[in-house]
Amino acid sequence: MNTILDTTVFLGKFLYYGLEFLVTSIVPKSKKDVAGETVLITGAGSGLGRLLAVRFAGLGATVVLWDINQEANLETRRLAQEKGGARVFAYKCDCSSRQEVYRVADQVRGEVGDVTMLINNAGIVTGKPFLATPDHMVERSFYINAISHFWTYKAFLPAMVKANHGHLVCICSLAGMVGISGLSDYCASKFAAFGFAESLFFELSHIKENQIRTTIICPFFFNTGMFEGCTTKYPFLLPIMEPEDVAQKIVNAILEEKVYLILPKFAYVAFVLKQLISPKMMIALSDYLGANTSMTSFRGRAKAGEPPVEAERKCD
Ligand SMILES: NC(=O)c1ccc[n+]([C@@H]2O[C@H](COP(=O)([O-])OP(=O)(O)OC[C@H]3O[C@@H](n4cnc5c(N)ncnc54)[C@H](O)[C@@H]3O)[C@@H](O)[C@H]2O)c1
Numbered sequence: 001m002n003t004i005l006d007t008t009v010f011l012g013k014f015l016y017y018g019l020e021f022l023v024t025s026i027v028p029k030s031k032k033d034v035a036g037e038t039v040l041i042t043g044a045g046s047g048l049g050r051l052l053a054v055r056f057a058g059l060g061a062t063v064v065l066w067d068i069n070q071e072a073n074l075e076t077r078r079l080a081q082e083k084g085g086a087r088v089f090a091y092k093c094d095c096s097s098r099q100e101v102y103r104v105a106d107q108v109r110g111e112v113g114d115v116t117m118l119i120n121n122a123g124i125v126t127g128k129p130f131l132a133t134p135d136h137m138v139e140r141s142f143y144i145n146a147i148s149h150f151w152t153y154k155a156f157l158p159a160m161v162k163a164n165h166g167h168l169v170c171i172c173s174l175a176g177m178v179g180i181s182g183l184s185d186y187c188a189s190k191f192a193a194f195g196f197a198e199s200l201f202f203e204l205s206h207i208k209e210n211q212i213r214t215t216i217i218c219p220f221f222f223n224t225g226m227f228e229g230c231t232t233k234y235p236f237l238l239p240i241m242e243p244e245d246v247a248q249k250i251v252n253a254i255l256e257e258k259v260y261l262i263l264p265k266f267a268y269v270a271f272v273l274k275q276l277i278s279p280k281m282m283i284a285l286s287d288y289l290g291a292n293t294s295m296t297s298f299r300g301r302a303k304a305g306e307p308p309v310e311a312e313r314k315c316d
Contacts, residue, residue: 031255035060037167040108040115042095042152043122045072047224048171050079051247052119057085059251064108064115066093067122087112095122096143098151105155114159117254120149120193121171125226127298130184138185145189149196160212161204167213169254170197174220174267178274181286182295194218201259215254219263221294222246229299233290237266 039056043049045067057063057080065080067073070092077090089112093104108115123145126137149170160166175183176190194216201214221227222241232238246263253261262268270289274282286292 029256031252032257034117034255036062037116038062038064038113039117039119040064040066040152040156041119041121042066042093042148044076044090045069046076047226048222048243048247048250049119049121050076051243052121052250053080053088054083054085055247055251056117057081057088058083060084060086061117062087062112063089064112065090066095066104068092068094095148095152096140101148101151102155105152109159114163115156116160116163116165117167117169118152118156119169119171120152120197121169122148123171123173123226125183125186125300127182127186127227127295127300129182133185141185141189142192145186146192146196149193153200157200157212161207164207164209164211166211167215167254167257168197168200169215169250170194170217171250172197172216172218174218174262174271177218177262177271178291180294181292182298213257214259215257215261216259217250217253217261217263218267219246219261220267225301227298227300229297230294231290231297232294233288238289239264 034056039061041049041053041056041063044053044065046069049065049067050072053063053065053076063080063085065073065076065088067076067090070090073090073092077088080088089108091104091108094100124141126133126141128134128137153168157166157168160168170193172194173186173190174180175187176194179187197214197216201216204210204212204214220238220241221230221232222243222245224243227240230240232240241263249263250261262271270285273285277285283292
């Protein structure tokens with residue numbers, strides 16, 4: 001009897017939410033106001049992090065910038081202030097160090113207040129075939145691209161739960177949904193980041209009247225320098241995107257409280273197909289799209305975020 005009732009309630013909810021999804025996909029969703037929110041962005045010193053910082057400052061949010069590169073971070077602060085940001089704070093923080101994340105988070109709470117939107121954006125890429133990937137870069141990729149997210153959530157989520165208000169944003173990657181040749185440590189760390197953010201999305205959904213949102217962003221390559229030299233075979237299907245466009249789409253997705261954003265749209269097709277077609281079909285598709293050769297001419301940023309090898313041990 002319980003099973004029948006349970007199944008009926010489930011089917012009712014499933015149908016209702018399906019219709020709701022259909023309507024909200026057609027009718028443009030209203031955007032939330034972030035004036036008065038405190039937005040913390042990791043890896044704000046360049047690329048996407050900088051563009052997001054400038055946009056959120058322009059929308060009237062208090063913006064807290066974290067980066068391992070303080071000089072670059074101060075330049076982002078200058079640009080954000082130029083864009084009208086009245087409250088912009090820059091902190092040097094190596095997100096791969098748990099102790100440093102907790103220490104700087106305490107400082108932020110004391111000097112700025114509680115963070116209400118956390119954007120985990122800091123990232124690095126090794127960009128070598130698996131057997132040529134140095135061990136310390138495997139560790140470093142995991143610490144920065146995934147494990148740091150555990151520390152930032154631990155630091156800022158409790159206040160969000162207490163206030164039942166907040167937004168958690170994971171800048172993941174298409175490489176966090178589909179394995180790409182030549183990106184083994186990057187893909188693995190981004191899959192981890194995706195799994196972590198999605199798991200927390202479900203965990204938080206059990207809070208009564210939950211008002212803590214999650215947004216997970218999975219873009220293909222965009223032109224910041226991080227993936228310098230990478231190629232795409234059919235740009236009309238999988239273009240290497242312009243960072244400004246990507247940043248604007250991400251801001252829109254956050255303001256519309258979308259849970260997932262995959263860029264470009266064609267990537268949704270590849271992701272769904274992956275679950276349905278045979279491995280040989282998948283390899284053929286991947287060859288056709290040039291996914292197996294996209295990293296061949298990778299140059300990237302010279303030693304981006306890469307510390308001297310002896311500094312690795314502090315990532316305990
Ligand atoms: N560029 C792309 O094609 C692309 C595609 C998909 C996803 N992404 C993801 O988007 C995010 C931003 O990428 P981007 O292209 O702007 O890269 P970027 O290299 O321009 O910026 C990354 C920033 O992270 C900072 N950083 C590196 N290690 C750090 C650490 N330990 N602590 C704090 N900050 C650190 C760097 O100093 C830099 O300012 C990354 O997570 C990346 O993986 C990028």
